[in-house]
Amino acid sequence: MKVEPLTPVIGAEVSGVDLTALSEAEFDWLHELFVLHSVLFFRDQPRLEPAAQVAFARRFGPLHAHPAAPTLEGHPEVFVIHAHAESKVANGNGWHTDVSCDAEPPLATMLQLHELPPSGGDTLFACMYAAFETLSASMQEWLMTLGAHHESEHIYRGRYADRGVDDSTRTYPRALHPIVRTHPQSRRQALYVNPSFTTRIEGLSPQESNAVLQMLFEHQQRAEFQVRFRWTPNAVAIWDNRCTQHFALWDYWPETRKGHRVTVKGEAPYLDPQPPVQKRMRLSRTL
Ligand code: SIN
DSSP: OEEEEOSSSSOEEEESOOGGGOOHHHHHHHHHHHHHHSEEEEOSOOOOOHHHHHHHHHTTSSBOOOSSOOEETTEEEEEEEEEOTTOSOOTTOSSBOTTTTSSSOOSEEEEEEEEOOSSOOOEEEEEHHHHHHTSOHHHHHHHTTOEEEEEOHHHHTTTTGGGTOOOTTOOOOEEEEESEEEOTTTOOEEEOOOTTTEEEETTSOHHHHHHHHHHHHHHHTOGGGEEEEOOOTTOEEEEETTSEEEEEOOOOTTSOEEEEEEEEOOOOOOOOOSOOSOSSOOOOOOO
16 A cells, blocks of 8 residues: 655545455554545546445445435435536535535545546645644634534525426525534644635624635635645545535536545534644554
8 A cells, every 4th residue: 555645734645455345454544544634545446336435435434415416326325426518517616615514514525536528627625724724823713713604505506406306395504613623533623614605704794704704715725725636537535524625626618527426424513622632643553
């Protein structure tokens, strides 16, 4: 197994691993890498059967049910990512953290892409630990006292009508989360607002809230917090939604990009105001 960190703050490519046949010890090691690097990429994978992808994702915990997206027939845990010449929208084409509007947003997302455009269709990931840690101490302290509303009606209503979803009677989730959240394993603090779902800061006037959110959205998109993944057929990415954001670039229209996404359920975000015990986790074991 080979691990190649891609930037100093986020992302590592892992090779020489069969995701469908990991021993307990190998999975624990992979999980530590996941917590350490926040997003892992695997290129040398066969096309995973839906059941195999679901089984692997389940090793991270119970799976999350998406509030809006249609699923693969016979596999309700699999969300089909598919953009093509007739698409009016493409999933993930803007900075976001998956389904942060849920009271218990997803912990992790695993995506395998099977069909790629000849060029383009990269996914960008950004490190929200770095975004928080590079704010001034005064700003950090203030943000730690605040919560923000995350909503989804404006994103999901009618979104999947072209795939036969009638959502006229559905209600979409909304939640109030701390602006800074503590990662339960790394113990680091991460900035937890994103321009897709976060609509306003609790307790501020609309003008104040817009100004602060705009500043945070611009700050968290700095290039030095990012890694950009150039997909190859059947590559797999697994990202930690508790400390990252991502942006799936739709720069390839009218070409097709297709794959399967499975998402792991998370817990309600919380803030532990104690300083993190470790600034940066270290791997405690090697195989
Ligand atoms: C997503 O936001 O889940 C989609 C990511 C991608 O298609 O690269």
